[in-house]
Each structure stands twice: as structure tokens, then as C-alpha cells.
Amino acid sequence: MPQDENLSPATLAAQGLGSAAMPHRDIVPPIHVATTFERDPDGSLPGGRLYARDASPAFDPAEALLCRLEGGAAAALFASGMAAASAVLLALKPGARIVAPQDMYWGLRGWMIEFCANWQLTLDFHAGEGELAARLQVPADLVWVETPANPTWEITDIARAAELARAAGARLVVDSTVPTPVFTRPLALGADIVMHSATKYLNGHSDVVAGVLVTREADAFWARVKTARAAGGAVLGPFEAWLLNRGLRTLFPRVRTAAASAARIAGHFEHHPAVLAVLYPGLPSHPGHDVARRQMDGGFGAMLSLRVRGGEAAAREVAARVRLFRRATSLGSVESLIEHRAAVEGPGSRCPADLLRISVGIEHTDDLIADLEQALAAAAG
Structure with missing residues (x-):
């Protein structure tokens, strides 16, 4: 595909960024199942890969496309949406303070409560933008937003939340599973990381459990997120990554x-x-x-x-x-x-x-x- 910045996101998705797999110029990328990669005699890695848990070629097509659709600097696939969210929490440092909405996906809300109690992190819930502003009168490390919020579909003003988070010294993470990049691009509105349960719309066929994070900056915090994925082993299998990439086409x-x-x-x-x-x-x-x-x-x-x-x-x-x-x-x-x-x-x-x-x-x-x-x-x- 020509590197035309004016191409519609719908075109980019439909053609999977337009890449063709070598050496046969496959329109559909192959499934990469290798778990390890050969070194040269001098110990170097000419293919740039060490081990599939760190960076499998199976992840590349979907990560590249989602990074482009969200306008981010880097993307990372996970074994589930919960695994993606957990990696963000694991990247926080001891004593961190999280501000999250009362109404959000119940599974993640429950996990946040348990995780923060066990890891001695502070978790404050709010019931709307007014309360969010009040909670952020004191410093915080992470603001979590889900919009529209499951299952009552409240809306959070992402740009306003980004302003409040920045003023409090916090990083803003937006769960954008429901709108997808088709309708909302949180990074362009000021968010630092966007999260999707890729099980849902990104795959779209009820046959893959997956998650993804896309970051605005590949900074030190993002490096800790990637470490949490690799060390925790919360990686997607090659066939699941291939199915996700196929689903993204439509x-x-x-x-x-x-x-x-x-x-x-x-x-x-x-x-x-x-x-x-x-x-x-x-x-x-x-x-x-x-x-x-x-x-x-x-x-x-x-x-x-x-x-x-x-x-x-x-x-x-x-x-x-x-x-x-x-x-x-x-x-x-x-x-x-x-x-x-x-x-x-x-x-x-x-x-x-x-x-x-x-x-x-x-x-x-x-x-x-x-x-x-x-x-x-x-x-x-």
C-alpha cells in the first residue's frame, strides 16, 4: 500500500496496512508459530528476536495496525483485556494512587479493589466528572476512564479528564473497547494509553480472547508494561493473533x-x-x-x-x-x-x-x- 498519510483508517484496516508477506507476497500474512530464534556464530540475533514471549512475529501485523489506527507510538497484544489492564497496574510503583470510576466493567473493578488492597496501592472511586476533579485535587499516579461505561453507558469527557490527570501528575488510561478507533481516538484527546478488550469488536467473531494496549509515548512506564507482559507470560498465541488480525480487516x-x-x-x-x-x-x-x-x-x-x-x-x-x-x-x-x-x-x-x-x-x-x-x-x- 502506498505510504499515503491521507488514506482513510477504514482503508488501512481493510488492507492490513497493505503489507505482503515475503517471499511469496502473500496477501494474508502467515501464522508464525516459532517460539525461539537462531543466533549467528557471534551471538547476535540477525532477525532481531530472542524469544516469542518477548516479541513474536505473530504479534506484528495487529500491533502495527492498531498503533496506526490509534495514532500511538507502540502497541502490545495480551492474552486478554484483563491481562492488558493488569499489566498497567503492575507497572505502577509502590504507594501509587489510582482514581477510577464507580461504574465500569465489573470484572476489572473487582480486580482493581483486590489488587490495590494486596499491593498497598490507594484506589479512589468517583461518580462523575465533578467528583473526578475533586479526587484529583491531590496528586495521583493513574486515572482510569471507561467511556461509554459498561453497562449504563455513561460518558466521560476524555479531553477534560486528560487535563485533570496532567494537573495531578497522573497518567490517563482509557478503556475504549466499546467505541473502538472507528468512533473514538483517546490518544488524540490527551490520553496516555488506550486499552481494548480485543475479544470484543476488534476481533468481532466470538472466537478469540485477547487484549491490547496502545501508548502515546514509548517511555519508561511503557517499558515496565512490556516487562509485565513478558515476565508474567500474558501473551497471545500465534493462531489467536492471526485471527485477531483477520478480524481487524472488517x-x-x-x-x-x-x-x-x-x-x-x-x-x-x-x-x-x-x-x-x-x-x-x-x-x-x-x-x-x-x-x-x-x-x-x-x-x-x-x-x-x-x-x-x-x-x-x-x-x-x-x-x-x-x-x-x-x-x-x-x-x-x-x-x-x-x-x-x-x-x-x-x-x-x-x-x-x-x-x-x-x-x-x-x-x-x-x-x-x-x-x-x-x-x-x-x-x-
Whole structure:
């Protein structure tokens, strides 16, 4: 592919940066399974590789593409999104202070609480931008942001969070799993590191568990992150890395199609008599809509939640009555998923008991609307 800086990110993704594997000029890169690499007689490494746990050729295509899409200096693949997030925490020094949102992915929130308690780090939660500013009146080391935030889809102003983090001497990390680089580029808004659970939209086919970090600067902190990956062994297998790279080729059409469908579904059910509320940042009624419109380019993502009239029992009944939606945990794949989120999160969940979390796939929107309509009607009747 010509090195044209004006090429659309969608073009870069579709062609995988346009590289062709030597010596056969393969359009699809091969799977690199080697775990170790030969030295020259003088002990040097002519291929620049020592061991696959440190830097496997299998990682190169996806890391290079994601680095370009996010506008970063370096990227690193991990065995999962949780592994990627954990590497950031492991890169912190003793006594560090973390500021994170109350509402975020429940698995990471729970792990942060446990990790910080065991490693004697300070963890302060906040419930919105006002509280974030208050928490950052004193120095901090890391500010964690997830936007839109799972599963109620609150919006954080990334540029404002970056300003507050810098003033407090902190590094800003943004979990951008839901918007993806299709709609949001956190590094351009001032973030230091962007994180994705690549299991979700980046792969997009429910067949890979992976994570990725992209950094704005390959600095000393990033070196500690890379050390945490290599020393902890949280690396992706070669076949999984290949599948992730394949999924990235269709990232833009998949995400745009799903987001357009989600917007239609949200609008259709916003005033539905069986629905208490639709939580979707693309709706003008959403409290974070104006910020989302400013920092999300061309769409608002494909995740939404319905709060069902009648409480928990009614929400569970709707989930039981769907025919097309799949009742499963996860998000970001080509098939649409639904789940009663509070039940999945279990004791201590902050999720409303009447909430159904929906991941919109790429099925025909009319079919998805009809399925939800019949499930709501069946549950009410």
C-alpha cells in the first residue's frame, strides 16, 4: 500500500496496512508459530528476536495496525483485556494512587479493589466528572476512564479528564473497547494509553480472547508494561493473533453497521410503554450526549441497555422470551446478545435490577426490533 498519510483508517484496516508477506507476497500474512530464534556464530540475533514471549512475529501485523489506527507510538497484544489492564497496574510503583470510576466493567473493578488492597496501592472511586476533579485535587499516579461505561453507558469527557490527570501528575488510561478507533481516538484527546478488550469488536467473531494496549509515548512506564507482559507470560498465541488480525480487516464495516442498527433500536424503544428507559449515548436525551457527539466521530457505538418496566422479574422474562438475540455474556461480535446484567455480575453489582444489556450485531435491524417487540409483549402478557 502506498505510504499515503491521507488514506482513510477504514482503508488501512481493510488492507492490513497493505503489507505482503515475503517471499511469496502473500496477501494474508502467515501464522508464525516459532517460539525461539537462531543466533549467528557471534551471538547476535540477525532477525532481531530472542524469544516469542518477548516479541513474536505473530504479534506484528495487529500491533502495527492498531498503533496506526490509534495514532500511538507502540502497541502490545495480551492474552486478554484483563491481562492488558493488569499489566498497567503492575507497572505502577509502590504507594501509587489510582482514581477510577464507580461504574465500569465489573470484572476489572473487582480486580482493581483486590489488587490495590494486596499491593498497598490507594484506589479512589468517583461518580462523575465533578467528583473526578475533586479526587484529583491531590496528586495521583493513574486515572482510569471507561467511556461509554459498561453497562449504563455513561460518558466521560476524555479531553477534560486528560487535563485533570496532567494537573495531578497522573497518567490517563482509557478503556475504549466499546467505541473502538472507528468512533473514538483517546490518544488524540490527551490520553496516555488506550486499552481494548480485543475479544470484543476488534476481533468481532466470538472466537478469540485477547487484549491490547496502545501508548502515546514509548517511555519508561511503557517499558515496565512490556516487562509485565513478558515476565508474567500474558501473551497471545500465534493462531489467536492471526485471527485477531483477520478480524481487524472488517472492523470498520462491522462496527458502523452495528452502531447504525443500535441507534435505530434505541430510538424505536425510547418511548415504548414497556420500557422505563433506554440507555444509549446517541439519544439526545442521554445526559452525556453532547460530550459523546463531540468526542465520538460518526457514531455512538453498538451497545445499549433497556430498563424494563416491572422490575427484575419483567427484565428476566424479556430475556427469556427473545428468539433471535442470543442469551450470552460478551459484546462486540457479529451476532446480537442480550443478558440480565445484574444477575451476571452477582452480589455487590451496581447495575439496576431491571436492566438488560444489549450488544447489537449485524443482523437486519427490523428483525432485531421485531424480536424485542415480541419478547416485551410476551413478558407483559
